[in-house]
């Protein structure tokens with residue numbers, strides 16, 4: 001692993017538990033790993049609008065200055081994803097879903113003909129495989145139940161663009177008292193140790 005793309009989306013910034021777990025994980029990676037960081041809370045992306053999609057569909061040479069600036073959001077994100085050897089995401093649960101900041105990024109990464117294509121057999125992801133590590137932080141407990149709307153969404157999204165090597169590290173029950181929070185973070189730390197050894201091997 002040479003380059004790791006780190007995508008954080010906690011509105012608590014560095015105080016967010018997902019951001020803290022990410023730092024624990026990164027600290028365990030080999031020292032020569034290069035980090036490419038995106039913090040969606042401090043540098044949010046706007047909601048996707050039709051004029052941005054129109055800019056993607058316009059050949060690069062024909063884009064107006066405004067279209068070139070609009071297309072850059074998606075072009076840059078996809079280039080950074082392609083360049084990375086692994087992707088690490090902090091995914092807090094906000095109102096039963098992923099942060100809208102992260103959804104705004106996903107909306108720019110799923111691009112027909114670039115990251116996926118439709119075929120007679122159904123959609124095919126166009127990105128080359130690389131590990132995706134998700135740090136899922138939650139006030140309550142949902143893992144493995146139908147109330148966990150985040151995990152199937154994230155699995156489906158990454159499968160759709162061709163990234164099926166996915167690892168989920170959960171820290172749940174973070175708002176259920178100090179003891180529960182500590183137990184959840186300890187469990188996540190143990191998983192971080194296991195996964196960092198596996199990915200560094």
Ligand SMILES: Cc1cc2nc3c(=O)[nH]c(=O)nc-3n(C[C@H](O)[C@H](O)[C@H](O)COP(=O)(O)O)c2cc1C
Nearest residue numbers: 010016017018092093094095096137138139140174
């Ligand atoms: C706006 C907001 C909405 C939240 N919604 C939920 C929720 O639907 N379910 C839940 O279990 N926790 C919810 N929480 C609690 C967070 O998931 C919890 O604080 C978690 O630690 C957030 O991750 P972070 O610390 O990385 O920011 C919410 C927190 C905020 C600020």
